[in-house]
Structures are given as structure tokens and as C-alpha cells.
Amino acid sequence: QPDRAKDSLLKTAQRWGVQIIAIGNGTASRETEALVAEVIKIAAFPLKYVMVSEAGASVYSASEAARAEFPDLDATQRGNVSIARRLQDPLAELVKIDPKALGVGLYQHDVDQKRLGEQLGTVVESCVNFVGVDLNTASAALLGYVAGLNSKTAKAVVAHRDENGPFGARKQLLKVKGLGPKAFEQSAGFLRIPEASDPLDNTAVHPESYAAARALLARYGEKHTRLPDVAARVRKLFADKESTPAQLAADLGIGEPTLNDMLDAMARPGRDPRDDAPPPLLRADVLKMEDLQPGMQLRGTVRNVVDFGAFVDIGVKQDGLVHVSELADRFVRNPLDVVQVGDVVDVRVLSIDHARGRIGLSMKKGG
Template sequence: VPHRVLAVNRGEKEEILRVSVEPPADRIQAYLEKRILQHKQTSAQDVLKSAIEDGYKRLIQPSIEREIRKELTEKAEDQAIHIFAENLRKLLLQPPMKGKLVLGVDPAFRTGCKLAVVDETGKMLKIDVIYPHPPVNKKSAAIEKVKRIIGDFQIEVIAIGNGTASRETEQFIADLLKDIDRQVYYLIVNEAGASVYSASELAREEFPELQVEERSAVSIARRLQDPLAELVKIDPKSVGVGQYQHDVSQKKLNDSLRFVVETVVNQVGVNVNTASAALLQYVAGLSKTVAANIVKKRDEIGKFTSRKELKDIPRLGAKTYEQCIGFLRVPDGDEPLDRTGIHPESYKETRELLKKLGLSTAQIGTGELQDKINELNISEAAEQLGIGEITLKDICAQLTRPERDPRDEVPKPLLKTDVLQ
């Protein structure tokens, strides 16, 4: 079993176990003697036998043992990396909870539960702390404070981290919500890696005025709104979804996890007007420097109104533009096709297709367009437009659902109003 091999290797490395392979030495010795001596009677028989024994024990056995263990370890590593990558993919593809005002709660006993109110776009509006648990036990003051925050900001959802004191905090929030006359839900959010993010350079740049603990409450709230956008800020190895990650080949693991993050980011697509540099750097073709330049330019000129404007970004050359632009979306821009996943290289054919259907770019995503595309003969149309059938199918899919997000197909998280058990 792969994970057992890694466990044994770790035990051996830490000098807790001594590991050896026990082959049937007598049988092997007899086999070798039979092959080499072939029942010939010779005066050198005794010398040959001891040479066979010495050669096997001193040279052949250790070499084969190393080979077997190397093969077992490689298989175990590949399996561990594969499981880690799959778990990470599922975590990144968790559905976002768009358009909600969220109260993030980072639970704790002694240091108090940190609170953070985050608006629909992920902007932090308020930071606070409550002490509903021992040893401080200021429960009534905590109830008052949370009720006031829920009322002042019209909070719709509360995100509670799943770390220390999570159960006690869940009970506290569930009891408190019973006294509120409108429907407010709560959710338990996986906070693995939140403390890594809070102490990172990135978090310091984002929230220079906040304490480390306060930043994690913001991260927990944002993880509910858009898990992908928040989790890309953390080293994938810190999100707690893999086993034996320090025992496997670090290069292989890093390459595999980076590939997963890039694939998911490109699959989902990125809104160039809201994405952080941390998210943009995972778009195909974009480096950290170019991602930072895009954000810098956005801060200077305000929202981008078309994909073409990205050609002016320093270090974003023609080749990079060609590679990345299909994954970058510009919603509410001057060109309606810029909000789809259609590459600008195919705009000409897309317009011809719309003309053929008697429609305009303003009708992207409408029921009328959906009906006309359903009636379309794909192979005939592809031939007329001079493009491949697969490309045409992709264009049609993007026109019918321009804001399509693969995460929409995943079951939504379970909203709760009370403790179930």
C-alpha cells in the first residue's frame, strides 16, 4: 500500500525503525549454484560455491534491495502526489458564494474570536474581537456585539473557521441566530493555511494596518465568497489536503500542484478587473512581474474596458498576449465578446456566425441565441466559416453561456441555521 511505504521510509529516516528486505537466500543460493556449476564435478567446486555466496550477499542482494525499495518509493510518491493534486483540484473548484455580505469568524479560546465583515467584492469593512469562551467568558458582551454587526451591515452569511474552538463558536453563533428576526445562515469553512497567509508578505501588503490574527478572519470570510481567488494566495502545500508531502520529491510535487492551480484558474477564467496579482500569475503565459504590472495599470487607469488595453502593459508582449488573453475576461466592457472565453483570433468568425444567425453581440447569453444555436448544423457551418468543428462548438458554448463557471456544476455548500448533532 503506497502510504505505508512512505510511513516506513519516514520511520527509517528518523532512525525509529530499521528496515530490511528478507529474501529466500537459501533458495537463491541453490538456484545460482545450479546455474553456474550445472552439476559438473570440479576440484574448484568449494571455491566457486563460496564465490557465489560472497557475490550474492555482498553485491547482488544489496543492489536488488535498493532497486526494489526505489521502485516501491517512486510508486508511493506518484500515488501520494496524485491524491494531493486531486484533493487540491476539488478544493479549488468549490463553488463561490457570490454577491453576499459575509461575517468571517476565526475562533479561539484565550485570545478571543476575531471578526471581519467583508462586502460582496471581498473588501474588508470592519474588524473586531469577542470573548464568548473561557477563560475570559464575556458572553453577553459578545452576543451584543455580533447582533449589532449583523444589524448594521445586514449580514446574510457567517463563515466560521474549523480550527480550535470551532464547535463552541458554532454553538454560540447558532444560539445567537435564534434571536434574530430574519434568516441569517452560517457555514463552517476549512481554514487550513489561513495562518500561513496571515503571516505572509502578501497579507502584509494587503492589510498593513491589521494584526496577524485579524487577517485570518478576513481570509476565512473571503474563502466562502470565492475559494479559488483566496486559496491561490497560499502555497498549495499549506492547504492541508495531502499526506507525506515532505517525504516526496519536492520538485515533482511543486510542478504537479502548480499545474493543478494553473489548470483550474484557466478553466474558470479570470475577471481582469477584480483579480489579484496572486490569481493573475497562474493564467497561462503570465509571470509574477506581468501580473503585478496588470494590477498596477488597473490602479492607475481604473477598470479595463477591453482586452486590447492589455497590450499596453509593460512586459506583456504579442506572444504572451496571444497565450493569456482567452483566459482573461472583461465584463461590462466596450466589446461584448471580451466577457466570454472566445479568443480574439476567433472574433471575426464569431461575428460571421452571429450574422448568419441574424443576431448581434448584444444578444450573447439570451434564450433567442440558445434556440438558434440548437438548430444550427455544426459541420455545415464550420465548413462555411472555415474553422474546425471543435472550435465552433466551443464558440457556441461560450455564446450561450458567456459567464459559464465550471464551479456552478458542483453542489452548493450546505447553509446551516442550527447545530445538526
């Protein structure tokens, strides 16, 4: 009963102030997309939708972690929550799933599973530490990937937070049972506290460099000067040749690379490197193959990368193929050198085969 479903979806979105609907890209996703697009047409408020990869969602929904997190929901509802959260913060959600369950590539089951698991774990750990983690909102699953922490200490951090309230400073981590000075030293620089009284606790500056950072702030800032303003002031001194990084680093008793890292961190407190990536594609309507014409310029999301090219979701029922020869204006040996799954790319329609449901695309700029 499509009309009843549309009415129910519209009322739910209106009641809860929904602005974006996340649709899993699995079974019946295109039918769901068409239904949502019809709801958006009749909605009297701003509403968009976005396609989200649901790889591994079923694995998570049946896991012990999901049952502990949502004991009153069934597996389908847990999967729905996982898909919605992937739109909000993909990394925080995907760490709850064994990376092998995400479908990491062709022939993944034919290689040494132990080595594959180790390599994937290293990649996830690298991603988590590169992005940084909010100490007061992160789950135990996410904290467990922070350098210096493990599953046991991550759970201890969450238990301490639940019992004593949010952390107000990084140094309070030392009060967590089972977390010693060494673990603190390794992990502190990757943990952020946006609400901290000390603004340095919301940067990538490590506590062991706080003395130098405070000396820098005392020299180039007043009591309430914002960190980015101090960083900008110091960079201007370098540009005007009034000082040099080497000279200032020597004055502060730190190395020049440490000073540069410190200034970068202070320039953007709470920086999330993912903010620099293209945002997900929000759509309001569904394209049909009949709407496509050769030469049309579209924007899409890379859904899969194979040896012979990349499949791109451009908002029609069938993903289009960018053949390896059309990925760039130069010779491309490996498509992964140009695109990754999840990339938002600009494409041009080359051909439409209605009979076989195939769409040829190009990413070449030269036409």
C-alpha cells in the same frame, strides 16, 4: 462572557447587514458554532452560518502578501478576512497560499518536494484557467496563474489597472508594459471583462476567433441580439437538420471543435463552472449527538478523505465516518474515486457511539 459576545455579534451583524457568518473549522470552531447558532435564534433578520476550511490561513496571515494587502491589521484579523473571502471566492483566496500549506494529503512531506511543488502548481494553474479570471477584479496572485502571465506581468496588469482604471476591452492588455503579443495570445481567452462593450470579451471565445464569431452573429442575429439567443438559434438549426456543424464551420473558416466551443461559450457568457457544483451548506442550528438516530437522512460536507473512508461534517461536534465499504453500492478501492474534500453529500446515520464520540454513516442508496 457568552452573553456579551452574543450581543456584540448580533449588533455587528445587524449594523453591516450580514447574511452569512463564515466560521473557520479550526480550534474552538464547535464552541463558536454553538454561540453563532444561539445568535441566529434571537436575530430578527435572516442569518445563517457555514463552516469554512481554514487550512493555510495562518500561513497567509503571516505572509508578505498579507502584510502588503492589510498593513494596518494584525495577523489574527488577516486570518479572519481570509476565511471570509474563502466563502466568497475560494479560488481567488487560496491562490495566495503555497498549495503545500493546505495539507494536500498523507505523507506529503516524505515525497520529493520539488516535484510536489511543480505538480501542485500545475493543478492550481489548471483550475484558474478552467474557471477564468475577471480582469478588472483579480489580484496579482490570481492573475499570475493565468496561462501566458507570470508574477511580473501580473503585477504590471494590476499596476496598469490602478493607474488607468478598469479595462474596457481585452485588446487593451497590449498597452500593459512588458506584456507582448505572445503573452496576450496565450492569456486572453482566460480573461473576462463583464462590463466590456463587446460581449465576446466576457466569454471563453479567444480574440483570434472573433472574426468568425462576428460572422456568426451577423448571419444569425440582429444588432442587439444576445449571445445566448444566437447560440440557441444555431443549435436549433442543427437539430432541425437545416445545417450541420461541419457545414457551418467550413463557411466560417474554422474547425468543427472550435465552432462547438464557440457556441458553448456564447450560450453562457461569463460562465463560472463552479456554479454547477452544489452550493455550500448553510446552517442555522447545531445538532447534538443526542439528536441523532439510526436511519436519519442528513446532508454534510466531506472534511477529510483517508484510505479507509471519508469523514463528513453533519453539523454535530464530531465528524462522522463513512467507511469505504459504505461509500457506494459498488466495490470501492480508493475513496477518492467517489468523494473529494469539500463535496456536499447525502448520508444516512448507521450508528452512534456516545461513549467514544463516534458516528457511523453510509452513502449507499440501497439502504
